Amino acid sequence: MATRLDKEATQDFAEVRRHFPKLLTIALESGNVLFEGDIDIFDQQGVYWNTYNIRITVPTQYPRGVPELHEVSQLIERVIDRHIDKDGWCCVGVSHELFIRAHRDFRIIDFLSEYAYPYLANQSYFMVEGHFAGFEYKHGFGGVIQFYQKLFKTQDFELISKFIDSFLHTRLPRYRDMCWCGSGRKYRKCHLLVINELKKISKTQLKSDLSNFQLIQTPQVPFFKQFRRGMTSIVAGS
Ligand SMILES: [Zn+2]
Ligand SMILES: [Zn+2]
Structure with missing residues (x-):
């Protein structure tokens, strides 16, 4: 008999397919679940922009844990400034923020509406405008700083x-x-x-x-001293 969680997950996955009919649920032998397929991007006026082929990995502790998005169609250039790695793993947000989010149930439909879809729509915007719309997190520790500042x-x-x-x-x-x-x-x-x-x-x-x-x-002080020392030696040597 299916557990309560399985039932909930089944309902969640059905909801995903209602909103994103081109996504298929794939249950792997390992017990992991993936979503694979296409996502169509529309702007706020309902105008169609483009379609991405993607994969979403459902965490094993679902509905807790952070889902992951991969862009399979390779429409997004694999460069760091596009917030994607060479394998197509999408940096949809600073990990801290995602982990905080996952303290409440993080349903796939929420991951799609809060992170994956806006991320992809913003990539489509970038393709046209050459930059992202709105607020953008920096990479690495720069993004972590922005997260804490916010x-x-x-x-x-x-x-x-x-x-x-x-x-x-x-x-x-x-x-x-x-x-x-x-x-x-x-x-x-x-x-x-x-x-x-x-x-x-x-x-x-x-x-x-x-x-x-x-x-x-802290580095400013020692750096400044070092710099000054360098300066004096140049002056002294001249
Ligand atoms: Zn990034
Ligand atoms: Zn205060």
């Missing part, structure tokens, strides 16, 4: 690091203390809400992000 609603690396560091060492402000961000609000009504989101990111990830943040913040 989450903390500040550009201030030092403040972000202070919060992450204090979260990892449980040295956060008390609920009634004034928030460190200087908003004039109590912590409870301010950045506590952001800290609750941090709990959804693994500590290993947070530690590695924190050390990356610290690398960005």
